[in-house]
Amino acid sequence: MIIAENLTRVYDMGKVTVHALRGVSLTIQKGEFVGIMGASGSGKSTLLHLLGLLDKPTEGKIVLGGIDVRTLNERQRTRFRLKRLGYVFQDYALVPELTVEENVYLTSMIRGTSKEEYQAQTFQILDRIGLSDRLTHKHNELSGGQQQRVAIARAMVNKPEILFADEPCANLDSESSRNVLDLFKQINKEMAQTIVMVSHEDWHMEYFDRVIILRDGQIVSDGPPPEELLEKACKYK
Amino acid sequence: MLLDLRVSFFLALRGILRGSRGSLYLTVLIIAMVFTNMIFMPSIILGFIKVAEDQIITYQTGNILISPHEDELYIEDVFSLLEKINRIPGVLRASAHYGTGVTLRYKGNSLGSTVVAIKPDDERLVTDVYRKMADGDYLADGENDEIIIGIQTSGHKDESLDMGPTLGYLKAGDPVTVEYTNGVRKVYHVKGIIETGSYYADQGAYITWDELESVFGRKVDYATDIIIKTDPDSYEPEVKTQIYRFGIREKVQTWQDILEEAMGRAVQNFAMLNSITIVVSLIIAIVVLFIVIMIKTLNSRRQIGVLKALGVEKSIIIHNYVFQVLILTTLGIIVGTTLVESMVAILTVYPFQFPDGEVTPVVATSDLINNTIMLYIASFIAGYIPAWRVASEDILTAMRS
Numbered sequence: 001m002i003i004a005e006n007l008t009r010v011y012d013m014g015k016v017t018v019h020a021l022r023g024v025s026l027t028i029q030k031g032e033f034v035g036i037m038g039a040s041g042s043g044k045s046t047l048l049h050l051l052g053l054l055d056k057p058t059e060g061k062i063v064l065g066g067i068d069v070r071t072l073n074e075r076q077r078t079r080f081r082l083k084r085l086g087y088v089f090q091d092y093a094l095v096p097e098l099t100v101e102e103n104v105y106l107t108s109m110i111r112g113t114s115k116e117e118y119q120a121q122t123f124q125i126l127d128r129i130g131l132s133d134r135l136t137h138k139h140n141e142l143s144g145g146q147q148q149r150v151a152i153a154r155a156m157v158n159k160p161e162i163l164f165a166d167e168p169c170a171n172l173d174s175e176s177s178r179n180v181l182d183l184f185k186q187i188n189k190e191m192a193q194t195i196v197m198v199s200h201e202d203w204h205m206e207y208f209d210r211v212i213i214l215r216d217g218q219i220v221s222d223g224p225p226p227e228e229l230l231e232k233a234c235k236y237k
Numbered sequence: 238m239l240l241d242l243r244v245s246f247f248l249a250l251r252g253i254l255r256g257s258r259g260s261l262y263l264t265v266l267i268i269a270m271v272f273t274n275m276i277f278m279p280s281i282i283l284g285f286i287k288v289a290e291d292q293i294i295t296y297q298t299g300n301i302l303i304s305p306h307e308d309e310l311y312i313e314d315v316f317s318l319l320e321k322i323n324r325i326p327g328v329l330r331a332s333a334h335y336g337t338g339v340t341l342r343y344k345g346n347s348l349g350s351t352v353v354a355i356k357p358d359d360e361r362l363v364t365d366v367y368r369k370m371a372d373g374d375y376l377a378d379g380e381n382d383e384i385i386i387g388i389q390t391s392g393h394k395d396e397s398l399d400m401g402p403t404l405g406y407l408k409a410g411d412p413v414t415v416e417y418t419n420g421v422r423k424v425y426h427v428k429g430i431i432e433t434g435s436y437y438a439d440q441g442a443y444i445t446w447d448e449l450e451s452v453f454g455r456k457v458d459y460a461t462d463i464i465i466k467t468d469p470d471s472y473e474p475e476v477k478t479q480i481y482r483f484g485i486r487e488k489v490q491t492w493q494d495i496l497e498e499a500m501g502r503a504v505q506n507f508a509m510l511n512s513i514t515i516v517v518s519l520i521i522a523i524v525v526l527f528i529v530i531m532i533k534t535l536n537s538r539r540q541i542g543v544l545k546a547l548g549v550e551k552s553i554i555i556h557n558y559v560f561q562v563l564i565l566t567t568l569g570i571i572v573g574t575t576l577v578e579s580m581v582a583i584l585t586v587y588p589f590q591f592p593d594g595e596v597t598p599v600v601a602t603s604d605l606i607n608n609t610i611m612l613y614i615a616s617f618i619a620g621y622i623p624a625w626r627v628a629s630e631d632i633l634t635a636m637r638s
């Protein structure tokens with residue numbers, strides 16, 4: 001569960017200060033698939049980074065899995081991300097010198113999982129996303145969609161409490177995007193995986209249980225995907 | 238910690254094996270060259286010093302040299318002194334020398350030189366000159382009218398091999414005229430020609446002690462120096478101390494003392510030269526490795542940011558690059574050592590020819606170890622700093638790059 005209270009994030013750039021978030025409060029329950037949407041510059045990434053412990057709020061409180069994250073030092077935040085959170089980024093960001101399976105189990109190695117165990121888990125998850133025949137391939141031997149699925153496997157191998165994704169489909173064509181979103185939906189349904197995903201494509205809404213829309217660093221709407229927007233999005237695609 | 242290091246090593250191995258081949262080979266080659274440079278130069282210099290040592294001991298002074306006190310011209314009562322010295326444990330044999338200035342004449346050539354009178358039976362036990370007769374034979378005790386002459390004085394058949402003025406290709410069996418400072422002028426039969434490879438020994442000329450006495454017309458019981466050969470496992474400074482116990486006023490020097498006196502300055506200069514070579518080599522190694530790792534890390538900034546976002550500790554990332562430089566350095570040292578060893582092997586078969594003999598490089602194990610350690614320390618620093626700089630970057634800043 002995620003609880004955020006009155007989050008603000010101010011970037012002090014010398015002459016100008018940018019208020020990226022202005023008092024955002026929200027609660028996300030376990031098993032929710034939440035989409036964070038809004039125009040460019042509305043603060044989506046900023047919010048995701050704060051919730052995912054990649055950045056610290058200027059003000060406000062975040063409680064993840066019952067822990068007030070302000071009490072964690074830098075090392076503990078790193079451990080927390082390693083053990084309890086998962087991330088998928090826009091550009092996959094696989095380690096180029098590692099094979100598909102090595103990319104997936106790298107963090108498991110650091111967590112101290114035994115070799116048999118992480119190899120089995122890796123195979124299982126890659127099998128599930130249909131890439132078990134690519135275990136020893138390098139990232140440049142895969143398509144963008146395949147790379148992003150490997151990145152999802154990397155984030156999921158640990159069964160994190162929360163999976164964060166910042167525009168994971170931004171670099172993909174619509175078919176690959178659907179693949180990725182279907183995969184998210186499947187993980188969300190079958191494993192009750194909490195997913196917080198940033199997107200600015202209206203048609204992604206049909207996958208979300210709940211859509212939070214930001215404008216100028218504030219939440220302007222929060223709830224199930226609005227019917228009228230959904231319809232428009234479906235027509236559009 | 239151990240687990241983290243294992244992960245760093247895992248990443249480092251993959252980084253090297255699956256990174257750019259060209260850059261790997263070039264970096265290893267440069268480190269190998271740096272290492273070769275650090276080892277080879279000193280090994281040649283050591284080779285030089287070794288040759289000088291060997292020649293001094295084998296052909297010149299033996300292990301210990303006794304020369305007259307500075308206020309005197311001769312070592313008096315030399316034969317009873319020899320007897321005493323020969324009884325010291327650790328002394329194999331002592332041999333007296335009487336050197337005197339002469340003019341040598343052969344077929345219209347004349348040359349100022351020094352003739353040394355020896356007791357051949359003693360001398361054989363002290364120097365190896367008797368083994369180095371290029372032509373004819375060595376002297377024998379009691380022989381008169383015979384002389385043996387070094388090839389740099391007699392002259393080579395091929396004049397280009399002569400390093401100074403000579404008598405013009407004098408051979409065994411030829412007559413040579415010797416004029417002493419006391420006015421005696423005498424024709425000798427050349428019994429043999431000496432060729433040792435040591436310029437000092439190859440300039441000399443030797444007659445027997447009996448011959449000297451006949452030239453002087455009296456017994457000669459004093460010498461210009463005494464040279465001593467010690468047991469291979471005796472310690473020269475100890476023998477030197479024993480000799481001083483006789484209460485003699487003469488100057489006693491071990492070959493180390495002589496070398497120190499003759500080459501001390503040169504050895505210091507060599508040491509200086511070595512240090513400069515090593516410092517320059519290390520700076521090259523540091524700069525190259527620093528640049529290699531800096532490029533690697535700067536190209537991977539985003540990558541590193543993402544790894545940190547995924548919960549990978551900064552130290553794992555830094556150690557990854559440190560391991561990479563250490564692996565590169567290890568490969569470089571292996572290649573470098575192989576190179577040095579092959580060059581040493583080749584130069585052992587085909588040594589450098591120098592006036593004072595053949596020089597083969599001598600690789601000191603201590604140099605090998607010291608330079609290896611220095612190179613590892615240098616590469617550790619060269620890897621750590623750029624890796625630390627990039628790994629310390631804020632996650633989001635790194636990811637946005």
Ligand SMILES: Nc1ncnc2c1ncn2[C@@H]1O[C@H](COP(=O)(O)OP(=O)(O)OP(=O)(O)O)[C@@H](O)[C@H]1O
Nearest residue numbers: 011018019020039040041042043044045046047200
């Ligand atoms: N490091 C930063 N320094 C200064 N300003 C920043 C920084 N990061 C974000 N901002 C500003 O904060 C605001 C919100 O940025 P954010 O990246 O959260 O937007 P976003 O909704 O994710 O936009 P997009 O859809 O383009 O990704 C923007 O005005 C942005 O310029």
Ligand SMILES: [Mg+2]
Nearest residue numbers: 044045046198
């Ligand atoms: Mg964004």
